[in-house]
Amino acid sequence: MSQPFDLCPDHPEPTKAKTTAPASLKKKRKVGESSTNTASVQHLRPGLVLLKGFVKPEDQVEIVRTCRQLGIGPGGFYRPNFKNGAKMKLWMMCLGKNWDPTTGFYGPTRPCDGAQVPAIPELGLHQDKDESGRSINQGLPIISISLGDTAEFLFGDTRDKDRATKINLESGDVLILGGRSRLLFHGISHVKPNTAPTWLKEETGLRPGRINLTFRQY
Numbered sequence: 086m087s088q089p090f091d092l093c094p095d096h097p098e099p100t101k102a103k104t105t106a107p108a109s110l111k112k113k114r115k116v117g118e119s120s121t122n123t124a125s126v127q128h129l130r131p132g133l134v135l136l137k138g139f140v141k142p143e144d145q146v147e148i149v150r151t152c153r154q155l156g157i158g159p160g161g162f163y164r165p166n167f168k169n170g171a172k173m174k175l176w177m178m179c180l181g182k183n184w185d186p187t188t189g190f191y192g193p194t195r196p197c198d199g200a201q202v203p204a205i206p207e208l209g210l211h212q213d214k215d216e217s218g219r220s221i222n223q224g225l226p227i228i229s230i231s232l233g234d235t236a237e238f239l240f241g242d243t244r245d246k247d248r249a250t251k252i253n254l255e256s257g258d259v260l261i262l263g264g265r266s267r268l269l270f271h272g273i274s275h276v277k278p279n280t281a282p283t284w285l286k287e288e289t290g291l292r293p294g295r296i297n298l299t300f301r302q303y
């Protein structure tokens with residue numbers, strides 16, 4: 086494994102995790118950039134719910150720092166391959182159980198990174214269906230939390246991206262795909278540069294890009 090991937094390379098490591106928001110954070114927030122000011126629940130279709138601005142600014146800071154610490158440690162961020170051997174254009178780590186994109190299997194350990202091959206520039210429309218039949222049949226939700234730069238998220242009934250609905254996932258948004266939307270086709274078309282909240286970058290030194298935390302029941 087090469088150099089660990091540091092999410093916040095130009096920022097000193099916090100000596101101790103803060104549990105309360107620094108006053109500076111609250112002052113720095115602007116209307117429209119704030120998570121808490123714009124929090125809303127959007128029912129996009131049965132089982133597909135978008136909680137806009139759900140994660141509070143201080144929690145976003147805490148999550149970035151935790152991800153950073155875990156990501157530079159053993160089992161931290163790495164660049165996985167697709168099934169065809171192409172390298173994904175993202176850094177990933179799994180917690181709890183490893184999901185191997187090259188086989189679709191869950192397991193206790195992860196394979197080493199393969200050879201360098203041309204990158205595929207987007208997370209194409211796909212269904213999350215490598216979990217257990219029990220989890221999928223019950224419609225237990227996939228929960229996606231976005232931090233940092235905004236991503237354009239596509240969803241629809243087929244793999245056809247021209248027919249997909251497009252929404253923005255901004256820092257602090259939580260998207261839930263459950264019930265009848267559990268097997269929805271979905272993907273990320275692109276991440277919009279320079280769209281992360283200024284206060285999050287200032288507070289953590291987060292590098293450009295997007296962090297996605299996805300939770301699912303195996």
Ligand SMILES: O=C(O)CCC(=O)C(=O)O
Nearest residue numbers: 213229271272273297299
């Ligand atoms: O980045 C996202 O919000 C979605 C991620 C996703 O679809 C996946 O991990 O399967």
Ligand SMILES: [Fe+2]
Nearest residue numbers: 211212213271
């Ligand atoms: Fe997915």
